[in-house]
Amino acid sequence: MSEPRLRADAVVVGSGAGGAPAAAALAEAGLEVVLLEAGARWETRDFDGEEARMLARLMKATTASGSGMELYAGACVGGSTVVNDALCWAPPPEVLARWRAEHGLVGLTESTLAPHVERVWAEIGAAPTGPANLSRNARLLEAGARRLGWAGAAMARNVRGCVNLGLCNLGCPSGAKQSALLTWVPRAERAGARVLAHARALRVAIEAGRARGVEVLRLDPASGEPAGPLRVEAPLVVLAAGILETPALLLRSGIAAGEGLQLHSSVSVTARFAEPVYGFFGPTMAYAVTEFSDVHGRHGPGFMLENVSVAAPVTANALPRFGADLERAMGALPHLARTVVVLRDEARGRVTLARDGSARIAYAPTPGDLGRIGDAIGRLARLYLAAGAEEVWLPLEASAPIRSEAELAALAPRALGPRDLTLLYAVHLFGGAAMGGDPAHSVCDEAGAVRGVAGLYVSDASSLPGNTGVNPQVTIMANALRIAERARTGERARAA
Amino acid sequence: MSRPSIGVNGIGHRCEPREAPGVNAAGPTREVEAALARLDRRGFLRLAGTATAAGLLPAGCGAAPAALAPPPGLRLAVLSPRAYATFQAFALRLVGPACSALVTSRAIDPAAAADAWVARLPGLASALGQGLAVLEWAVWPLLPKLAPFTALDARAQDRVLEDLLRSRMAIKRDLYRGLKSLATLTVYAQPAVRSRLGHPGPFSAEGIAAAMRWGDGP
Numbered sequence: 001m002s003e004p005r006l007r008a009d010a011v012v013v014g015s016g017a018g019g020a021p022a023a024a025a026l027a028e029a030g031l032e033v034v035l036l037e038a039g040a041r042w043e044t045r046d047f048d049g050e051e052a053r054m055l056a057r058l059m060k061a062t063t064a065s066g067s068g069m070e071l072y073a074g075a076c077v078g079g080s081t082v083v084n085d086a087l088c089w090a091p092p093p094e095v096l097a098r099w100r101a102e103h104g105l106v107g108l109t110e111s112t113l114a115p116h117v118e119r120v121w122a123e124i125g126a127a128p129t130g131p132a133n134l135s136r137n138a139r140l141l142e143a144g145a146r147r148l149g150w151a152g153a154a155m156a157r158n159v160r161g162c163v164n165l166g167l168c169n170l171g172c173p174s175g176a177k178q179s180a181l182l183t184w185v186p187r188a189e190r191a192g193a194r195v196l197a198h199a200r201a202l203r204v205a206i207e208a209g210r211a212r213g214v215e216v217l218r219l220d221p222a223s224g225e226p227a228g229p230l231r232v233e234a235p236l237v238v239l240a241a242g243i244l245e246t247p248a249l250l251l252r253s254g255i256a257a258g259e260g261l262q263l264h265s266s267v268s269v270t271a272r273f274a275e276p277v278y279g280f281f282g283p284t285m286a287y288a289v290t291e292f293s294d295v296h297g298r299h300g301p302g303f304m305l306e307n308v309s310v311a312a313p314v315t316a317n318a319l320p321r322f323g324a325d326l327e328r329a330m331g332a333l334p335h336l337a338r339t340v341v342v343l344r345d346e347a348r349g350r351v352t353l354a355r356d357g358s359a360r361i362a363y364a365p366t367p368g369d370l371g372r373i374g375d376a377i378g379r380l381a382r383l384y385l386a387a388g389a390e391e392v393w394l395p396l397e398a399s400a401p402i403r404s405e406a407e408l409a410a411l412a413p414r415a416l417g418p419r420d421l422t423l424l425y426a427v428h429l430f431g432g433a434a435m436g437g438d439p440a441h442s443v444c445d446e447a448g449a450v451r452g453v454a455g456l457y458v459s460d461a462s463s464l465p466g467n468t469g470v471n472p473q474v475t476i477m478a479n480a481l482r483i484a485e486r487a488r489t490g491e492r493a494r495a496a
Numbered sequence: 497m498s499r500p501s502i503g504v505n506g507i508g509h510r511c512e513p514r515e516a517p518g519v520n521a522a523g524p525t526r527e528v529e530a531a532l533a534r535l536d537r538r539g540f541l542r543l544a545g546t547a548t549a550a551g552l553l554p555a556g557c558g559a560a561p562a563a564l565a566p567p568p569g570l571r572l573a574v575l576s577p578r579a580y581a582t583f584q585a586f587a588l589r590l591v592g593p594a595c596s597a598l599v600t601s602r603a604i605d606p607a608a609a610a611d612a613w614v615a616r617l618p619g620l621a622s623a624l625g626q627g628l629a630v631l632e633w634a635v636w637p638l639l640p641k642l643a644p645f646t647a648l649d650a651r652a653q654d655r656v657l658e659d660l661l662r663s664r665m666a667i668k669r670d671l672y673r674g675l676k677s678l679a680t681l682t683v684y685a686q687p688a689v690r691s692r693l694g695h696p697g698p699f700s701a702e703g704i705a706a707a708m709r710w711g712d713g714p
Contacts, residue, residue, distance in 0.1 A: 324593065
């Protein structure tokens with residue numbers, strides 16, 4: 001018996017920041033679109049704020065060999081936009097300039113991206129964070145930065161009517177966060193797109209050098225077990241399955257991909273204050289110290305410091321030591337503030353296939369990256385002490401809390417390995433199927449078209465040739481709109 | 497010139513040995529899946545498997561110490577009773593006396609929560625079982641000790657944890673980190689623990705108001 005088939009003008013794989021905008025743009029241009037998502041579809045009413053349940057429902061994770069770094073991604077309709085921290089930054093001009101100079105993306109300029117950025121900004125309700133949404137957790141970071149004379153600012157967020165629940169990254173229960181689940185996906189559906197959840201793309205169907213569709217494995221919604229094959233036939237295929245799955249899909253389809261992965265590494269520093277902070281409420285992230293950034297006009301070493309929620313499990317996991325020491329630290333939970341380092345890594349990794357065809361990632365920060373992480377956590381400790389913290393916990397396994405500048409200065413210089421850190425993880429990933437001007441060194445051309453296969457495009461962060469130095473959702477969405485437009489016009493021209 | 501220290505002049509770095517690539521990326525969880533995946537190294541499993549074949553490492557069977565045994569009627573999906581007991585013992589030492597009291601009184605059951613959690617992740621269930629077996633029985637040179645982890649007194653168990661987290665061997669620290677990730681999730685995400693930490697629970701209007709109050713600063 002032959003497998004079931006669907007026919008469409010375009011099939012988009014992945015419903016997050018790279019896929020949902022592309023699906024919406026293609027559907028609104030009049031194409032019949034099928035949008036595939038391997039995860040489930042949950043709605044706002046399903047988001048109850050219970051961490052264990054929400055993590056299990058909404059996210060997936062893996063680790064990188066070579067470093068043990070932890071990597072997270074959304075695994076539901078809306079993708080990582082459902083579980084990100086709602087932060088919005090315009091694409092940094094310095095990054096676009098680097099991509100032009102180093103990767104030959106001569107057409108990728110501020111002006112060519114501007115209309116797409118504007119559309120994204122409006123669609124997802126991105127706006128500066130005002131005082132009503134700056135928590136004590138964020139204000140303490142701001143206060144410390146001011147006392148040290150460091151630059152910083154409240155970040156723009158894609159929310160409408162935020163009520164400060166502190167659950168942005170567990171599925172916003174109030175519906176305030178304007179994730180793709182509430183914006184691009186409904187927009188695509190209103191234009192006629194069909195969204196298929198529990199549909200895992202296995203490979204691109206390619207015949208005579210041309211994409212013909214996607215071979216899919218349907219998953220049982222209750223068990224997640226395979227429920228049968230499906231083939232979605234379409235002359236236009238857009239891949240936006242995420243940093244792991246997009247390169248893996250290409251590899252399973254016989255297309256070389258997976259090299260050049262880059263990311264933002266992250267660790268967190270925790271501080272205890274005499275007064276309550278209640279850092280588990282308020283926007284999960286809202287204020288950034290930009291002093292040490294190397295984008296948007298800054299010339300620092302390349303990291304940002306962003307306040308982050310003091311959710312109990314992850315806070316405990318990131319604190320050093322165990323037993324009575326951990327209990328004493330966690331016993332002060334309402335008095336804790338926490339900030340993450342967001343590092344623009346220099347390192348490059350790769351995605352490969354395991355024997356079973358699943359994606360594997362190899363990545364290790366460079367010595368320079370780890371040195372900058374050490375620099376960043378030391379600076380964060382100084383900042384929290386300047387803000388009045390009574391104790392500061394560095395994310396160094398087996399370390400004791402710091403109570404003064406003198407104790408911080410007395411720390412012996414040490415060489416860091418990735419496993420010296422209590423919790424080292426990647427917050428944003430890029431590349432693996434990057435655009436570029438040189439066919440020998442890029443999977444896609446500047447339009448996001450996969451070289452050598454007509455009708456096949458990549459529109460997620462896999463197509464970006466490097467990290468952005470800022471939270472990337474706006475850049476990813478704007479690039480996805482640009483690629484959808486180029487794909488539609490390019491394929492129309494090809495057909496003519 | 498000031499003395500070099502973390503965060504002032506930056507610090508150096510010791511490169512750890514590179515391992516062969518190899519982590520599966522599948523499943524719907526976050527830190528726990530990630531941390532457990534790190535246990536799923538071919539070398540680690542080969543070591544544990546070899547030890548099992550050589551009779552050095554029981555294959556997850558055997559009676560659990562009574563105080564750590566699964567409660568009657570609890571059906572474990574993934575963990576053996578011995579693995580359940582080993583995880584419970586690890587969690588008890590990890591989280592300190594107050595949370596431990598909640599475990600021993602059966603108010604919370606991190607090992608049962610871990611079993612349910614990993615049951616959704618068949619690819620990682622074996623890694624967790626192997627990791628717990630190594631923690632319990634020791635495979636030289638990973639954990640040189642003379643008795644099962646669950647049979648050690650609290651101070652000796654703490655020494656094992658210290659050995660793991662301070663080790664120069666990546667595999668030992670991966671074992672500690674993987675189990676710590678699972679233990680912190682299965683303990684600290686419990687409402688009973690949250691309330692003892694002073695967290696009023698999601699949606700507390702008073703808590704939110706206090707969190708957003710700033711006035712003239714700290």
